[in-house]
Amino acid sequence: MTLHLPLSQSYTALGPRFFHAQEADPVAAPELLLLNEPLAQELGLDPEALKSPEGVALLSGNAPPAQHSPIAQVYAGHQFGGWSPQLGDGRALLLGDIETPNGTFDLQLKGSGRTPFSRSGDGRAWLGPVLREYIVSEAMHALGVPTTRALAAVATGETVRREGPLPGAILTRVAASHIRVGTFQYFAARNDAEALEALAAFALHRHYPEADGPMGLLAAVVQAQAQLVAHWMSLGFIHGVMNTDNMAISGQTIDYGPCAFIDRYHPQTVYSSIDRMGRYAYDQQANIAGWNLAQLASALLPVMGGEEAIPEATACVNTFRDSYQAAYLARFGAKLGLATPTPDDLPLITELLELMAQEEADFTNTFRALSEGHNPLPESLPFATWHAKWQARAPSEDVMLRANPAIIPRNHRIEEAIQAAVSGDLGPSARLIKALATPFDPPEGTEDLRLPPAPHEEVQATFCGT
Ligand code: AMP
Ligand code: MG
Numbered sequence: 001m002t003l004h005l006p007l008s009q010s011y012t013a014l015g016p017r018f019f020h021a022q023e024a025d026p027v028a029a030p031e032l033l034l035l036n037e038p039l040a041q042e043l044g045l046d047p048e049a050l051k052s053p054e055g056v057a058l059l060s061g062n063a064p065p066a067q068h069s070p071i072a073q074v075y076a077g078h079q080f081g082g083w084s085p086q087l088g089d090g091r092a093l094l095l096g097d098i099e100t101p102n103g104t105f106d107l108q109l110k111g112s113g114r115t116p117f118s119r120s121g122d123g124r125a126w127l128g129p130v131l132r133e134y135i136v137s138e139a140m141h142a143l144g145v146p147t148t149r150a151l152a153a154v155a156t157g158e159t160v161r162r163e164g165p166l167p168g169a170i171l172t173r174v175a176a177s178h179i180r181v182g183t184f185q186y187f188a189a190r191n192d193a194e195a196l197e198a199l200a201a202f203a204l205h206r207h208y209p210e211a212d213g214p215m216g217l218l219a220a221v222v223q224a225q226a227q228l229v230a231h232w233m234s235l236g237f238i239h240g241v242m243n244t245d246n247m248a249i250s251g252q253t254i255d256y257g258p259c260a261f262i263d264r265y266h267p268q269t270v271y272s273s274i275d276r277m278g279r280y281a282y283d284q285q286a287n288i289a290g291w292n293l294a295q296l297a298s299a300l301l302p303v304m305g306g307e308e309a310i311p312e313a314t315a316c317v318n319t320f321r322d323s324y325q326a327a328y329l330a331r332f333g334a335k336l337g338l339a340t341p342t343p344d345d346l347p348l349i350t351e352l353l354e355l356m357a358q359e360e361a362d363f364t365n366t367f368r369a370l371s372e373g374h375n376p377l378p379e380s381l382p383f384a385t386w387h388a389k390w391q392a393r394a395p396s397e398d399v400m401l402r403a404n405p406a407i408i409p410r411n412h413r414i415e416e417a418i419q420a421a422v423s424g425d426l427g428p429s430a431r432l433i434k435a436l437a438t439p440f441d442p443p444e445g446t447e448d449l450r451l452p453p454a455p456h457e458e459v460q461a462t463f464c465g466t
Contacts, residue, residue, distance in 0.1 A: 024061025029157025337395025
């Protein structure tokens with residue numbers, strides 16, 4: 001069976017400063033672990049052909065696309081607030097982009113070997129983070145959150161050294177593009193206005209064709225990020241590494257590392273083992289997004305008219321706060337069954353969240369129980385008072401059931417799926433992926449996936465696993 005793969009490599013038109021042409025390092029014994037057939041079909045690719053030896057060779061990097069070389073993209077970024085002038089795809093390769101009725105999408109291999117941007121890394125990934133990204137990004141998509149997606153996971157048949165020897169794997173990621181805030185920062189740091197201009201034009205054409213010029217691009221990204229982060233918050237999602245190189249210009253969630261969904265609610269929750277200061281804690285995400293957008297504005301300044309554009313660019317970045325707050329109110333209002341919440345409803349939201357924090361209530365299950373007509377919190381005067389006030393707003397059950405998922409990818413379930421996969425059993429991963437495909441309408445027999453972790457199952461920290 002031949003694989004028909006109508007790939008272009010549009011990004012190379014930007015010129016050689018933007019990438020390094022790089023073949024993947026072949027792997028010993030590629031084996032297809034997971035294939036996202038619905039996504040393959042959306043991309044116009046034949047799932048059967050992707051499963052064939054030719055398809056698996058492509059998805060493992062053992063055979064490059066026929067048309068052109070893969071590339072590693074350059075970028076820079078602020079990592080935990082510190083400036084890194086040279087990052088780039090250190091373990092990823094862009095195979096190319098594909099046009100679909102729903103737009104153009106990048107196909108990228110992650111874990112495909114070293115590139116000039118690997119620094120001390122081995123260019124590889126192990127099965128754990130590959131499965132985590134596959135499961136969580138597909139769950140986010142099903143939850144309606146803009147996100148990169150997972151087309152396939154392939155075992156390499158090779159060992160990767162991390163804490164110990166671990167099975168290697170490669171993820172095929174599908175993204176609207178892989179342009180990051182840090183991609184603009186890379187060229188700004190090199191005073192390369194020509195590159196900034198070209199990159200802005202490329203990003204506008206790909207993502208925001210209705211927007212005009214670099215200032216229009218900035219405004220569009222500000223709006224997209226305000227919507228995105230409010231959506232994360234409404235689902236209890238913590239990205240975990242909101243470095244500027246991990247913020248996509250497209251407005252899609254990108255780079256799932258030590259991300260996690262909150263179980264027991266506390267606003268300052270951090271899971272990432274590398275985030276010791278809580279910079280990327282749950283309740284910091286909007287602040288950090290605003291900070292990252294200010295970095296984007298300053299990177300774009302040379303092509304927005306220089307210093308004269310500072311007031312307009314500042315005003316543009318400052319619209320983030322209001323847009324975020326409006327999006328937050330709409331999302332959390334819907335969680336409480338209010339289709340058109342007003343700022344007067346904010347206390348209803350914050351009071352409930354305060355009660356949840358006091359009770360260490362499960363974030364997802366509290367809202368879902370309210371949607372299903374149960375009282376999720378212990379009876380108390382404050383809860384009864386809140387409940388009466390809420391009922392007086394005549395919440396819509398329909399609105400709630402569409403805003404409050406029953407199933408989210410819980411940390412302990414992901415860990416369990418990874419452990420099983422390491423021992424060769426993909427059953428738990430497949431079961432989780434299937435249940436997470438309809439998170440608002442949980443399939444029969446998945447009640448266990450709705451349960452919070454028992455004390456001994458609780459995951460305290462998540463790891464980047466790079
Ligand atoms: P991340 O923390 O995954 O966003 O990665 C930050 C930077 O480190 C990016 O430039 C990655 O390409 C690079 N990187 C992460 N892991 C590896 C690895 N195992 N080998 C080479 N480069 C890596
Ligand atoms: Mg990254």
